[in-house]
Amino acid sequence: MKHSLHIIALSCIAFSMQAQHNVPTDTSDIHFGILGQDGGIIDAPTYEEYFNRGTDALRRGDLDTAIINLEKSKNDNNRVPQTHFNLGIAYEAQGKIDEAIEAFKDAILQRLDYPKAHHQLAKLLQRRGLLDQAIVHYEQAVQYDPSLIDAALTVARLLCEQERFEDSLEYFERYVKSKPNDLNVTFEYANALNTAQYTEQALEIYYALLRERPNESGILYNTAYTLKKLGRIKDAMPYYQAALKRNPRHAEAHFSLGLAHLVTGDFKQGWPEYEWRWQRNTQLSPRTFSQPQWDGSPLHGKTILLHAEQGLGDTFQFIRYAKVIKEQYHGTVIFASQRPLHTIVSRCCPYIDRVVTLDAIPTSFDAHAPLLSLPFILKSDEQTIPHEIPYIIPDPTLVEQWRAKLSKDTRFKVGICWQGNSNYSTPFLRAVVAAKSIALRQLAPFGSVTDVS
Numbered sequence: 001m002k003h004s005l006h007i008i009a010l011s012c013i014a015f016s017m018q019a020q021h022n023v024p025t026d027t028s029d030i031h032f033g034i035l036g037q038d039g040g041i042i043d044a045p046t047y048e049e050y051f052n053r054g055t056d057a058l059r060r061g062d063l064d065t066a067i068i069n070l071e072k073s074k075n076d077n078n079r080v081p082q083t084h085f086n087l088g089i090a091y092e093a094q095g096k097i098d099e100a101i102e103a104f105k106d107a108i109l110q111r112l113d114y115p116k117a118h119h120q121l122a123k124l125l126q127r128r129g130l131l132d133q134a135i136v137h138y139e140q141a142v143q144y145d146p147s148l149i150d151a152a153l154t155v156a157r158l159l160c161e162q163e164r165f166e167d168s169l170e171y172f173e174r175y176v177k178s179k180p181n182d183l184n185v186t187f188e189y190a191n192a193l194n195t196a197q198y199t200e201q202a203l204e205i206y207y208a209l210l211r212e213r214p215n216e217s218g219i220l221y222n223t224a225y226t227l228k229k230l231g232r233i234k235d236a237m238p239y240y241q242a243a244l245k246r247n248p249r250h251a252e253a254h255f256s257l258g259l260a261h262l263v264t265g266d267f268k269q270g271w272p273e274y275e276w277r278w279q280r281n282t283q284l285s286p287r288t289f290s291q292p293q294w295d296g297s298p299l300h301g302k303t304i305l306l307h308a309e310q311g312l313g314d315t316f317q318f319i320r321y322a323k324v325i326k327e328q329y330h331g332t333v334i335f336a337s338q339r340p341l342h343t344i345v346s347r348c349c350p351y352i353d354r355v356v357t358l359d360a361i362p363t364s365f366d367a368h369a370p371l372l373s374l375p376f377i378l379k380s381d382e383q384t385i386p387h388e389i390p391y392i393i394p395d396p397t398l399v400e401q402w403r404a405k406l407s408k409d410t411r412f413k414v415g416i417c418w419q420g421n422s423n424y425s426t427p428f429l430r431a432v433v434a435a436k437s438i439a440l441r442q443l444a445p446f447g448s449v450t451d452v453s
Contacts, residue, residue: 047076051083058090066090074106081111088120097124115145122151131158142171149178153185156192165196183212187219194226197435202226217247225256233260251279271376284309286370294367296377299331302366307336308358309370311421315341320386321374323351336361347395411453416443 054069070087073080088103104121108114122137138155141148156171172189179185190205206223213219224239240257243250258273278286287307294304306322308315315338326333334354337345346355356362369377375385406413419437446452 047073047080047083049073050076051080051086054083054090055086058086063090063094067094078106079110081107081114081117084110085114085117085120088117092120092124097127100124101128113144115141115143115148118144119148119151122154126154126158131162135159135162142174146174149175152178157188160192160195165192168192169196169198183209187222191222194222194229199226199229203230215246217243217250217253220246221250221253221256224253228256228260233263236260249279251276251281255280265382267375267381268379271380275373275376277372287368289368291365291368293373294369294377296379299325299329299366301330301332303332303334303364305334305336305361305365305368306371306374307361307368308338308341309372312338312341313417313420314372315345316392318371318374319345319349319352320388320391321371321378322349323388323391324378324386325374326351326353334362334365344392347398348392350393409453411451414446414452416446418443 050069050073054066054071054073057063057069058066067087067090070083070090073083074087077083084103084107088100088107091097091100091103101121101124104117104124107117108121111117118137118141122134122141125131125134125137135155135158138151138158141151142155146152152171152174156168156175159165159168159171169189169192172185172192176182176186176189186205187209190202190209193199193205194202203223203226206219206226209216209219210223220239220243224236224243227233227236227239237257237260240253240260243253244257247253254273254276258270258276261267261270261273277284289305291305304325306325319335322333322335325331332353333351334356335345335349335352336356336358339357339359342355342357345352349355374380378384418440420433422433422437
């Protein structure tokens, strides 16, 4: 799912070029007086004079003068949090991020409940890629000043990226309650709910958003996706189609509509839409060769390279088409396999002439095809899908070896496929895999079933 993201500015201060410096044009965060515990201005010792000079220079954009005077003020009295904060603003304006980070930390050291210092520090830590530290300070900023809703939104996004969904939702809710008319963030909130498997709640928000924005393809797509996720395939299809009417190049909608057609047995419409998988914003990308992609014409002894894609299970399911190509199209078949399956395919698929790994693909062949494109190329339907069993033939030598190993165990043997590949790049894709996986400990009760191993 593609989230609608809106980047929050990394600083409350806007900067422009003036007198060879990055000059603050929004001085709302600069402190112009040193506050005492009661909120009044402290009587002026030496450090106050330097503070006022430095702060005035900062307001004018004279960053060098500001830093000189604020450093002197700090040296005379380093217990004033506003001095450290204004130094942080000045250093950040000069692009001296490390110095700014230390200054904001010093401000917090002097005053823990300093929300703006936490907020500024969090933004700089985020820029540095120190996300765990940034989250801590965003949370403290919101804790000490709940009105900092931009900080709440940023931490919501960061927590979602780290798959801390429950914490993320809490901050999204704060923002949405504060700004109910920000429909873009409401959309993000629904996406976060969806990723966290609060599917029905997400769907209700999508419906509400469609009442406000009935023609937005992203909302239409996510509504369709969520209905499909709930098993309501036929209800989902009109939303996919509406999304494509608004955006004919919406790759996710094409791909997901293809899956919906395939699930309902409409192969004629399903396979062409499934080819849109290459256009999706995922880890999957097409391999390119100088040779053409096979179009389904007779091979007459020519060599075709079939190459694996996606998961190991996909290879097990679709390798059956190599047998069709060998027997009906009379080609020499090379298969480029994922490395873990190389031995199995080599030994158990005798209709394949040569098996290589994906990192050692030969250059000599006449045509190629991605493995999961073969049903589209061959126009497979429920009548023509290869169904000869077995199409993966066990190696007789290995059969005998395992028969000997297991001969003393006369119990019924059960194999369990319990987890997919969790090494995906986005929380959404990892959540999809997690939803169809199961924790191994949950299978432990099967161990107590008698006469089964």
